[in-house]
Amino acid sequence: MGSPCExxxxxxxxxxASELSQLAAEEAWRIEDKFSRYTGGSAVARIxxxxxxxxxxDDETADLLDFAATLFExxxxxxxxxxxxxxxxxxxxxxxKIPRQADIETVRQNIGWSRVAWHRPELQMPKGMEIxxxxxxxxxAVDRAxxxxxxxxxxxxxxxxxxxxxxxxxxxxxxxxxxGIEGKTPDAPERRIDLRQGALATSGDARRFLEKDGVRYxxxxxxxxxxxxxxxxxxxxxxxxxxxxxxxxxxxxxxxGAEAEGFLEAQNVRWWCYR
Amino acid sequence: MTRTxxxxxxxxxxxxxCSSMGVEPWDRDIxxxxxxxxxxxxxxxxxxxxxxxxxEASSGGRGFGGGGCGCN
Amino acid sequence: xxxxEGNKPISAALAAATCSLxxxxxxxxxxxxxxxDWDFNTSxxxxxxDNDRVEDFSVKxxxxxxxxxxxSLSLGMTVDVLTGATPNGAIKQDVVxxxxxxxxxxxxxxxxxxxxxxxxxxDTRVALTANWQQPVGDTSLVNIGGSVSSxxxxxxxxxxxxxxxxxxxxxxxxxxxxxxxxxxxxxxGGAPMPLTPMLDVGDTSNRMxxxxxxxxxVVLGVTQVVSRTLVVxxxxxxxxxxxxxxxxxxxxxxxxxxxxxxxxxxxGIPVEGGPxxxxxxxxxxxxxxxxxxxxxxxxxVDGKVLDISYRFxxxxxxxxSHTVDLRYRWPLAGDSYIEPHxxxxxxxxxxxxxxxxxxxxxxxxxxxNDYRLGDFDGxxxxxxxxxxxGAGNDMSVRVEWYQQSGTVPxxxxxxxxxxxxxxxxxxxxxxxxxxxx
Numbered sequence: 001m002g003s004p005c006e007x008x009x010x011x012x013x014x015x016x017a018s019e020l021s022q023l024a025a026e027e028a029w030r031i032e033d034k035f036s037r038y039t040g041g042s043a044v045a046r047i048x049x050x051x052x053x054x055x056x057x058d059d060e061t062a063d064l065l066d067f068a069a070t071l072f073e074x075x076x077x078x079x080x081x082x083x084x085x086x087x088x089x090x091x092x093x094x095x096x097k098i099p100r101q102a103d104i105e106t107v108r109q110n111i112g113w114s115r116v117a118w119h120r121p122e123l124q125m126p127k128g129m130e131i132x133x134x135x136x137x138x139x140x141a142v143d144r145a146x147x148x149x150x151x152x153x154x155x156x157x158x159x160x161x162x163x164x165x166x167x168x169x170x171x172x173x174x175x176x177x178x179x180g181i182e183g184k185t186p187d188a189p190e191r192r193i194d195l196r197q198g199a200l201a202t203s204g205d206a207r208r209f210l211e212k213d214g215v216r217y218x219x220x221x222x223x224x225x226x227x228x229x230x231x232x233x234x235x236x237x238x239x240x241x242x243x244x245x246x247x248x249x250x251x252x253x254x255x256x257g258a259e260a261e262g263f264l265e266a267q268n269v270r271w272w273c274y275r
Numbered sequence: 276m277t278r279t280x281x282x283x284x285x286x287x288x289x290x291x292x293c294s295s296m297g298v299e300p301w302d303r304d305i306x307x308x309x310x311x312x313x314x315x316x317x318x319x320x321x322x323x324x325x326x327x328x329x330x331e332a333s334s335g336g337r338g339f340g341g342g343g344c345g346c347n
Numbered sequence: 348x349x350x351x352e353g354n355k356p357i358s359a360a361l362a363a364a365t366c367s368l369x370x371x372x373x374x375x376x377x378x379x380x381x382x383x384d385w386d387f388n389t390s391x392x393x394x395x396x397d398n399d400r401v402e403d404f405s406v407k408x409x410x411x412x413x414x415x416x417x418x419s420l421s422l423g424m425t426v427d428v429l430t431g432a433t434p435n436g437a438i439k440q441d442v443v444x445x446x447x448x449x450x451x452x453x454x455x456x457x458x459x460x461x462x463x464x465x466x467x468x469x470d471t472r473v474a475l476t477a478n479w480q481q482p483v484g485d486t487s488l489v490n491i492g493g494s495v496s497s498x499x500x501x502x503x504x505x506x507x508x509x510x511x512x513x514x515x516x517x518x519x520x521x522x523x524x525x526x527x528x529x530x531x532x533x534x535x536g537g538a539p540m541p542l543t544p545m546l547d548v549g550d551t552s553n554r555m556x557x558x559x560x561x562x563x564x565v566v567l568g569v570t571q572v573v574s575r576t577l578v579v580x581x582x583x584x585x586x587x588x589x590x591x592x593x594x595x596x597x598x599x600x601x602x603x604x605x606x607x608x609x610x611x612x613x614x615g616i617p618v619e620g621g622p623x624x625x626x627x628x629x630x631x632x633x634x635x636x637x638x639x640x641x642x643x644x645x646x647x648v649d650g651k652v653l654d655i656s657y658r659f660x661x662x663x664x665x666x667x668s669h670t671v672d673l674r675y676r677w678p679l680a681g682d683s684y685i686e687p688h689x690x691x692x693x694x695x696x697x698x699x700x701x702x703x704x705x706x707x708x709x710x711x712x713x714x715x716n717d718y719r720l721g722d723f724d725g726x727x728x729x730x731x732x733x734x735x736x737g738a739g740n741d742m743s744v745r746v747e748w749y750q751q752s753g754t755v756p757x758x759x760x761x762x763x764x765x766x767x768x769x770x771x772x773x774x775x776x777x778x779x780x781x782x783x784x
Contacts, residue, residue, distance in 0.1 A: 296571060
């Protein structure tokens with residue numbers, strides 16, 4: 001998952017807590033192994049190595065691809081799982097290295113979900129294109145882990161994978177789970193949220209950025225231009241019924257840059273936005 | 276007065292045996308519940324303290340109340 | 348990219364897509380709130396005794412502001428409106444009795460066989476409290492506070508401080524507290540000189556000026572977590588009062604040593620009015636030292652919480668008291684609960700408690716027929732119901748019945764007094780609404 005994951009649960013025994021953590025972890029590892037582009041043999045790796053050939057995918061992968069396709073439409077092409085190739089030229093390490101426009105244009109040739117032939121269960125991409133499910137994967141894993149725990153009849157738990165979290169049920173012993181949202185500087189909780197039910201997801205990261213000539217470039221890239229989204233907020237947190245939904249709304253808001261707040265207002269969810 | 280000392284000694288003995296009693300920090304779920312606090316409702320406790328202070332010769336015990344009045 | 352696109356609501360479409368992805372409807376609603384920095388606790392109280400005695404209507408509010416690091420400021424206010432009558436300390440007679448009002452400006456009558464009640468007792472009291480809580484280091488907590496109250500004939504000013512320290516992984520907490528009060532009394536008409544007679548209307552020759560009283564309280568306590576479901580507390584309190592401790596409005600009847608009947612006044616009652624019989628104003632010592640031991644346990648069993656406490660008090664007025672308080676909180680569906688309550692109280696009379704003053708004996712140094720210093724038992728039985736409102740706030744209502752019944756020591760009953768019910772038993776109804784938000 002690339003970030004610390006934890007499970008908070010209302011349990012009687014330490015042994016029970018261990019077992020439940022194991023369940024949640026197994027689900028997280030399963031999804032990571034299946035959808036990580038780094039893991040050889042994973043569903044995504046197979047797709048990216050297809051070299052223009054058509055690939056048949058299983059139901060879970062197909063569901064994720066359908067979801068990605070819907071997001072592509074809903075976001076007017078701002079959310080595009082084929083935009084992962086931009087990582088070859090952009091590295092957000094706090095440094096000052098900005099890629100040249102020519103390089104950006106070259107990479108943009110390989111971006112564009114509309115060029116992908118997706119007819120469930122077959123996916124065919126032109127050579128040179130890649131898909132990256134990193135934008136959906138973590139939130140999806142949170143929801144899957146929560147679902148697994150509910151199915152096992154677990155006591156109320158809070159699944160927290162690196163700041164994307166979901167409750168399995170409202171806590172019984174206390175009024176709500178207490179969550180802190182990181183503010184402008186890491187390690188200082190800016191706001192506290194009492195989450196009783198639902199999920200929270202946060203987009204944006206105070207740590208990943210570039211800065212050159214007094215201009216700060218966030219790591220949220222607009223696939224339509226190949227450049228970082230201008231005027232993107234530093235971070236957006238959204239509360240919704242599921243982590244996937246919360247995550248997607250916060251991501252789409254980020255992609256709207258200067259209009260993030262306007263977009264969030266229109267969505268009828270609780271949101272917190274920092275610039 | 277001797278009765279007082281007797282009670283005080285009993286209370287201190289209770290404390291002496293207490294150094295190994297208790298729970299681990301992760302077992303405090305029930306103790307953290309609002310209804311398990313020693314004073315669950317501050318206003319209700321203050322109200323009762325005041326009523327009984329006005330109608331009886333004893334007062335307090337839990338701590339001290341907010342102030343005197345012309346009632347006793 | 349340069350065209351400004353509208354912000355369309357996509358929630359519904361996204362929710363549907365997520366539903367397909369996750370394979371099932373999400374069984375949760377969203378409840379994510381930013382907690383307020385402020386916490387308010389408010390209540391409205393009605394207290395009413397039967398037989399036209401005291402009635403109190405009270406509004407209370409405490410506002411608490413939380414700061415980072417567990418520091419907090421709390422501000423409290425109480426307004427009490429008191430009406431009704433209270434026993435004035437004289438005993439019943441088979442004839443009409445008249446008394447001069449405490450102000451000296453009027454008189455009131457009491458029928459034959461009636462308990463003499465003084466209804467000059469209408470007052471509004473306002474009290475304010477402030478408290479600052481400050482953690483010190485990882486395991487200590489300091490509280491500093493002040494209080495002020497004011498009513499027609501009484502003002503109070505107090506300060507208090509408390510220090511608490513945790514040990515044994517916060518399983519044990521030791522605390523020490525100190526409170527000091529400086530109270531001023533300005534009784535209506537002026538405080539009467541102790542054991543002097545009640546005089547006619549307009550005669551304030553036996554009155555003194557303002558009075559004051561200081562009280563020092565010390566509390567030492569230990570709280571101990573015994574198990575995951577049991578926590579206990581023990582407190583020792585010491586209280587020292589110094590100053591005017593007498594009730595300026597209360598009298599004792601001066602009675603015949605054989606018949607026990609209240610002596611009639613000498614000479615006729617003037618036109619403006621005056622007492623029909625002989626009454627002497629009460630007198631209490633000007634010092635009082637109290638010791639209390641209080642223990643409490645809260646026990647969680649199967650979702651329910653039992654709260655049980657015992658307090659023993661003894662003082663140098665020779666009053667001993669025992670208090671046992673039991674509450675049982677029973678959670679119900681939907682974040683609501685029911686809590687029955689029982690309280691048992693018993694006290695022995697003060698050394699100077701006296702039903703009436705025997706005219707054939709030397710005058711005692713101190714004497715009071717205040718029923719609150721007598722030998723009585725009190726029982727409270729009540730029920731509280733609490734629930735959570737739609738907005739997530741707590742509301743509660745409780746109804747309680749408090750009954751006091753006392754006895755006068757046999758040795759104090761003289762002659763005809765034996766035929767009467769001499770102790771003013773008390774029956775009070777308590778109704779309180781609470782709202783926290």
